[in-house]
Amino acid sequence: MPIVSAPHELLESDVYVDLTSVTGREIYLKCEGFNFGGSVKLRTAAAMVAAAEKDGLLRPDTVLVESSSGNLGVALSVVAASKGLVFTCVTDRRCNPHTLRLMRALGTDVVVVDVPDPVGGLLGARKERVRQMCRGDDRYLWLNQYENPANWTAHYETTAVEIAGRFPDLDVLFVGAGTGGTLVGCARYFREHASRVRVVAVDAQGSANFGGEPGPRLIPGLGSSTPAPALELASVDDVVHVPEREAIRTCRALSARGFLFGGSTGTVVGGALDWLDRHDPEHRLRSVAVAPDLGDRYLETVYSDQWVDKNFGDETLRPSAGGSTTPHGKESQ
Structure with a gap:
């Protein structure tokens, strides 16, 4: 374990959650919430x-x-x-x-x-x-996180390097799209050092990051009402938009397994599973999804039955038919 003298010295994260037993797919979450800032x-x-x-x-x-x-x-x-x-x-x-x-x-x-x-x-x-x-x-x-090159450079030099070192045989990387820092930094790194890896951007439904009209969004983090200046559509292989209702369901399905993640993580995981369902029906791909945060900051929103019922309806709180499910509504293996 590292010894630090300042809170921002604790940055490197080599903690991954293997979701294979939960989702039936070989997908790993890179957990970026275990630092003094609580997020990537x-x-x-x-x-x-x-x-x-x-x-x-x-x-x-x-x-x-x-x-x-x-x-x-x-x-x-x-x-x-x-x-x-x-x-x-x-x-x-x-x-x-x-x-x-x-x-x-x-x-x-x-x-x-x-x-x-x-x-x-x-x-x-x-x-x-x-x-x-x-x-x-x-x-x-x-500091202007939206246009500051230090935003994406930080992830080009650290986050992407850590993922590539841990998973040299990676097939797909899923990264959320907010200001574009994590996404652009990782996408640029893999384009230059491991071009076989597909980088898929995961955005919130209602976000205008990749074009289209902005819509209402209640969960902070991913998405933007105007396209983020740093985003480079050409640097990613695909884009997935995730409804907030699906992000909430994914968060709650993970918390039922003891993993309390934040709304951004629920969006990324939900988007990753949706993309894999459509592009990897034979379950052959090894993938990593960047989990930006943990769930303690969402106890009064995503994990509040009253808040979810008020904003999304009680159907969002109902489990899928068949009882215990994976984050994407499939029966546990």
């Missing part, structure tokens, strides 16, 4: 702050500011607290209550945007609030 976003946060330090952008009076739906906000809160930096996170009403409390506990000033932008939705409103803050006070430094 700690890699991004540490890389962006390190890049700002290297470029001489941090002054004694600098206030870091970032737009985030939750996980990056917590990750930057961890890094900022560790380095003695002041941080303001601009989030929106979809942010989980637990996540808000975490950021504030770490000393972050949290601004919650409630009114969506007419064109860009809540994401557009968050970005505009950040721009206003930066225009009004030159102490603010926007």
Whole structure:
């Protein structure tokens, strides 16, 4: 086990969950929630702050500011607290209550945007609030996860390398599409070093990341109301869109086996199983899915019967016919 002197030094994750017995397929989850930021976003946060330090952008009076739906906000809160930096996170009403409390506990000033932008939705409103803050006070430094190359570079240099080293015979990699950092970093690495590996992007239904009109989304994390600037459609082999109802069912099916994962992970796993059902009927492919987070921050949403019933209807809470099922509604092996 590593010995660390700062929370953002604990980044490398070699923990995988073998879902073969659960799904009947050879699929492994790369668990990125076992760090002090609780998600894959700690890699991004540490890389962006390190890049700002290297470029001489941090002054004694600098206030870091970032737009985030939750996980990056917590990750930057961890890094900022560790380095003695002041941080303001601009989030929106979809942010989980637990996540808000975490950021504030770490000393972050949290601004919650409630009114969506007419064109860009809540994401557009968050970005505009950040721009206003930066225009009004030159102490603010926007790290801008959406366009900062340190976002995808962090995953090109670490996440993808870890997966390739652990699974040299990998066939398919499933990665969620949010800002595009994890997806682009992994896709670029495998294009250059193991082109036989198919990289499949998993997005939330209602996201405009890969075109189309944006729709309502209640689970923070994956997806965007406007295409993420960093995303490169040409770098991925396919795209899967997952309804939030399916993401919830997948999360709950996994939790019934003792694996409490977050909404983003439920989306990625649901998308991976859907794609494999359509493209690998003979169950020959070995695949890895990146699990961005754990489930403790979703106890009041995804894992709340009242919240699910109110927003998606009680049919989402009903088990599939036949009782105990896998995350994709197939009988356990």
